């Protein structure tokens with residue numbers, strides 16, 4: 197995404213959120229699918245709800261669309277309480293996980309459906325449908341039925357149908373789930389472009405963290421019905437707030453340890469499994485001797501055969517596994533304690549004269565500000 | 573080198589051969605699968621129909637069976653006499669009685685089918701909206717009447733509808749009417765009987781299509797601004813058309829030829845082709861005439877179905 201020059205709304209004090217989700221709980225019988233979720237989403241955002249299967253993402257989306265009654269809590273859109281507003285009266289459209297195209301209607305009729313319900317004049321409907329068809333590049337399929345389209349084409353029709361009413365808010369439930377990787381990446385950028393052009397607020401549900409990273413202005417990480425962290429993609433990746441988020445977004449190495457020196461400027465952490473001590477160059481709010489987890493991303497480590505000149509943050513182990521991925525290689529290094537550490541290195545040159553190989557002993561070291569200390 | 577080529581060709585020849593035999597097997601299997609229902613249709617539908625059709629071209633006679641032979645063999649001159657009488661069919665159209673009976677049957681069956689649809693649709697919809705065990709229970713309740721004899725159930729309706737029957741006594745009891753209403757031996761009773769009897773045949777195919785209906789289509793329609801009523805007419809109804817069609821045929825076809833219900837519940841002047849058929853057969857013992865009536869009835873039923881099928885094929889293209 198392009199770097200924004202203006203300060204985003206969510207960082208401004210007193211900015212009015214477009215969608216306010218306040219202490220929303222949804223239970224199915226005894227089971228709590230959405231657990232006391234509070235969330236503000238601002239105009240023109242492309243907000244991603246990221247979470248594993250069954251974490252309650254779809255349920256939260258369906259609550260916004262009006263298909264699930266709340267057990268408790270409140271949803272405001274543009275300052276209006278949605279409690280007694282039926283789905284067909286909400287300024288929201290949804291793109292369904294399964295696309296839900298009407299099989300007995302042609303593509304053009306599917307797209308026109310929403311406008312017809314609003315009694316838009318016929319001329320205008322034709323114009324807007326044609327515009328949508330060309331925007332999605334599906335003009336040639338206008339008179340086909342949905343079952344005569346490929347997965348990618350269907351997905352475009354579904355998007356066109358959801359966008360044509362120019363809703364204030366568009367909900368997308370795993371919009372790219374059915375596409376292959378290449379088409380998926382193309383469509384991700386297209387989605388961002390469309391969102392930019394139309395100025396609609398998007399909420400996108402996905403369980404693919406890469407997709408969330410590509411699309412989102414902000415990501416809400418969801419697990420077991422709870423939203424654990426809401427942040428910009430970069431911050432979710434670099435500063436995960438909990439073990440759950442750290443593990444869910446990208447891959448990461450975790451070391452359990454105990455704080456043995458706590459200063460305003462730095463902390464030192466001892467970890468048996470790591471076989472070395474950790475130094476973190478910022479203070480954290482904690483009690484002395486507290487148990488914490490140190491997290492370090494695989495690409496943040498330097499790999500050397502010679503021992504680096506560094507007392508802290510330096511592991512030693514043997515390479516047990518190498519996976520060549522093309523642009524990078526993944527190494528699995530076994531420490532003395534038996535713990536496996538994952539390291540990735542970019543493949544900068546085509547032929548390496550002295551490549552790291554199986555059974556090599558290596559040192560893994562990282563800077564004082566590269567790791568994250570997790571207290572929960 | 574040449575040896576290698578030889579093996580290569582041999583190998584190829586082998587695969588070609590096995591492929592052929594597999595193809596043959598598949599084809600035979602396919603024929604077998606198709607032939608079973610075809611055989612069934614031929615045995616129990618087409619051949620009997622031919623027999624009936626043949627009888628309809630004969631002349632009624634006092635004999636056993638009570639009609640003349642189509643083929644006579646004159647031994648002396650070796651002449652094959654073929655006797656085909658078309659008079660039965662002509663008579664069908666000359667006497668307006670038959671035409672009236674056909675029209676009346678189609679009317680009664682049509683109206684009954686309409687009401688089974690109106691009543692059956694909400695029931696099927698309700699059952700399809702329930703989950704697991706409730707669904708099975710409700711479906712069982714729909715099929716349950718089949719466990720008792722059909723005749724018994726029609727007699728039960730006579731008990732309900734007669735002058736001093738339960739319905740009349742109830743209505744008198746709560747003071748809505750002073751005099752019992754004549755319900756038994758009216759067209760009304762026939763409609764009730766047919767709708768009641770054939771309701772499961774409507775509900776079951778409707779249920780099957782409604783159950784398959786993707787709930788997210790309904791939600792998508794509502795999401796795009798259509799209220800519940802519009803959603804019903806724009807999505808639910810068109811999507812359940814196959815079930816509606818199947819249900820209507822399953823009710824309409826047997827209802828046209830229905831004999832027992834009009835005989836027991838209807839008035840003496842309730843004209844239905846089933847009764848005409850019965851009378852021709854058992855009272856007049858005019859088998860050829862009865863067969864002609866049956867043949868024409870079959871045509872009346874089959875021709876519209878053919879049209880429906882063709883219409884559907886064109887529609888899907």
Ligand SMILES: Nc1ncnc2c1ncn2[C@@H]1O[C@H](COP(=O)(O)OP(=O)(O)OP(=O)(O)O)[C@@H](O)[C@H]1O
Nearest residue numbers: 224227229247248249250251252253254255256403
């Ligand atoms: N109608 C329902 N009745 C009972 N439980 C439900 C119902 N709908 C959802 N659930 C439960 O709520 C939980 C959350 O479901 P939800 O569909 O929101 O998950 P999700 O995060 O969208 O998962 P996925 O990524 O697989 O789509 C699941 O455990 C699911 O079984």
Ligand SMILES: [Mg+2]
Nearest residue numbers: 253254293369
């Ligand atoms: Mg989901």
